[in-house]
Amino acid sequence: MPKYGMVIDLQKCVGCGACAIACKTENNTQDRADGQRFNWADFVYKEEGKFPNVKFAAMPVLCNHCTDAPCVKACPVKPKAMFKTPDGITMHNDERCIGCQRCQKACPYSSTDVDKDKAAYSVLSFNAHGGTTHPFYKDEKELIKDCTASGAQVAKVAGDMPPHRTLYKHPEYESVRRSGITEKCIFCEHRVKNGEQPYCVVSCPAKARIFGDLSDPGSDVSKALKAHNSVQLKNNKGELLKAGEKGTKPNVYYIRSYKAEAKKV
Amino acid sequence: MIRERLLHKALDRDAAVTVDRSRCLGMRLDGFACATCVDVCPAGAITTGDDIVLDADTCTQCMLCVSECPSGCFNGSKPDFYALASKLMRLGRSLSSPVLGCSGMPDRKAHIKGPCFGYLSYEHLIFLAFFVKDGFQVDLAGCVDCGNGFVKERIKERLDRIASYAFPGVAKRIILVLHEDELDYQDITYDRRGFFTVLKNATLSRTADLLDRQDKDVFSSAYSEKKLPFRRELLNKVLSSLSDKERKALTTNFYYTVGADNNCDDCFSCVGICPTGALKVGPGEASPRLAFSSALCSGCGLCSGFCINGSLRVEKGFWEDDPFSFSAVRR
Known part of the structure; x- marks a missing residue:
């Protein structure tokens, strides 16, 4: 049985955001609202120093698919709506989810309100009770009056919500999730089980993301981890796990750290 | 379509009792101590564990589970x-x-x-x-x-x-x-007109029955869906037609109040676990506050069992004026 994980090569990553856009298209996630990010693939940007001696680093973040996933422990329903698949993916079932947000509270990489917590991101997002997911496509207000189309018009003409919706079929997940539940990255399991790579991996123009079986020493992820020292994230404030620190045993690794520096010549 | 339905009706007897897993308190909250259905079933046809199962062969169709389950998990498929x-x-x-x-x-x-x-x-x-x-x-x-x-x-x-x-x-x-x-x-005794009225009504109801329940195989609704148990719906219908005195007697004995203590930090987890939608995120002075409507509460106690701060309590009886409106949970 494989144990899926991801390695992100920070020296290859240019912080272009193609993975985030690819993910939004593939998984039909909605726009940020009310302290929820809805970005299954997101970013942490770090700026250090004082002009002109400044450093800048970009770090793509996503669900770490932890081996000791606290979100799974926190899920109250039976059978659990948040669970580990045999191949190590932290899976979420949208039918059994009751929307209590305990997973969001338990996950060190998530916040129930990113803005209030001053967090950088949240891998778990919550579709508010009684609301509509993708409210933008119900909105009849035009961006520029009598000039542009409204979201509602676009959705009507395209016949779907959102118009570029990727209609994947997954036993646990709808391609657009309902309101009143949480949602998160599922490592594009609908693609992985068909032998494809997660869409963020495919879309990365710099090939900075490597996805594969951590238990197979011959896999690209294992080779990359053997060749380089790696770090893992500790929380959604951008801190890293120190050497020897296990945390929740995240399965997303970062190699070859990189900071862009402005130097006086 | 009709032909298939007729065949289905002729060959498979409709289950007398259907089980909606998403309403079961033990399924919504792992470890919640509710065994009402298991205790009440004289035939021992109901088992709860990883799933809630009603064994149709053992079931004697006494329907006690339907009338006792606090959450409306069991429903008699007939009659209307x-x-x-x-x-x-x-x-x-x-x-x-x-x-x-x-x-x-x-x-x-x-x-x-x-x-x-x-x-x-x-x-x-x-x-x-x-x-x-x-x-x-x-x-x-x-x-x-x-x-x-x-x-x-x-x-x-x-x-x-x-x-x-x-x-x-x-x-x-x-x-x-x-x-x-x-x-x-x-x-x-029916006169001629009465006879045809009865015939018409019977035909209509049979046809409606045949066309209805297309999704009869889908018994389980999504866990996040809020559903009021049918029995609560009945009580609410009665309540709106009562005199003040009768109303008081009914709300005192058959309605519930959810209260919180100062440990409640308005995390709103209970809003998610509540199967009926009796709790919701309501407006507050500075920030949103937990709001409650007694008419939607079945008194199942899931919220108090789930609250991480041990802050919620469910009490029998409702003493305020309007059980139908949402008001801030009393601290």
Whole structure:
């Protein structure tokens, strides 16, 4: 049985955001609202120093698919709506989810309100009770009056919500999730089980993301981890796990750290 | 489509009781101590564990689970209770006391027959007592010879309890026929017009039944969906038609209040776990506050069992004016 994980090569990553856009298209996630990010693939940007001696680093973040996933422990329903698949993916079932947000509270990489917590991101997002997911496509207000189309018009003409919706079929997940539940990255399991790579991996123009079986020493992820020292994230404030620190045993690794520096010549 | 439905009806008997897993308290909250259905089922047909299962072969269709489950997890697939109630109401105009019978007793005379009386919960009985004003008889005389005979005692207990809660006069409208010679059955005679009306109604209801329930195989709804148990719906219907005194008696004995202490940090987890939607995120002065509506609360206690701060408590009785409106949970 494989144990899926991801390695992100920070020296290859240019912080272009193609993975985030690819993910939004593939998984039909909605726009940020009310302290929820809805970005299954997101970013942490770090700026250090004082002009002109400044450093800048970009770090793509996503669900770490932890081996000791606290979100799974926190899920109250039976059978659990948040669970580990045999191949190590932290899976979420949208039918059994009751929307209590305990997973969001338990996950060190998530916040129930990113803005209030001053967090950088949240891998778990919550579709508010009684609301509509993708409210933008119900909105009849035009961006520029009598000039542009409204979201509602676009959705009507395209016949779907959102118009570029990727209609994947997954036993646990709808391609657009309902309101009143949480949602998160599922490592594009609908693609992985068909032998494809997660869409963020495919879309990365710099090939900075490597996805594969951590238990197979011959896999690209294992080779990359053997060749380089790696770090893992500790929380959604951008801190890293120190050497020897296990945390929740995240399965997303970062190699070859990189900071862009402005130097006086 | 119709052909398939007819075939289905002929070959597979519709399950007498359907189980909606998403409403089961033990399924919504792992480890929640509720075994009402297991305790109440005399046949031992219900098992709870990783899933809640009703064994159709062992089930004697006494319907006690339907009337006891606090969460409305079990539902009798037949009959349409409102249709039954309105028929009793209509019959009451021409007959002095119509008879509600059991379809398991083909030899006994009744004006309407339904499943085993076990489904007649407090809420069903209160509803019938208030709406069928002319009264009716429940024919329990046949229960002596029936394997589900224990149901008779339960119905008696329930009616006695309703009577003790300040509705003695109303409860008397339901006459329990315990012995054969107590039954007062009047034949209905139809004139020509009446005959065709009956024929039309019967045909309509059969056709409706055939066209309805296309998704009958889908019993489980999404866990995040809020659903009011049918019995609560009945009670709410009764409540809106009552005098102040009766209203008070009903809300004191059959409604609930959710309160919180100062440990509540408005995390709103309980809003998610609540199966009925009695709790919601309401407006507050500075930030949103937890709001509660008693009319939507089944008193299941899931919120208090789930609250991480141990802050919520569910109390029997509702003493404020309007159970239908949402108001901030009292601290």
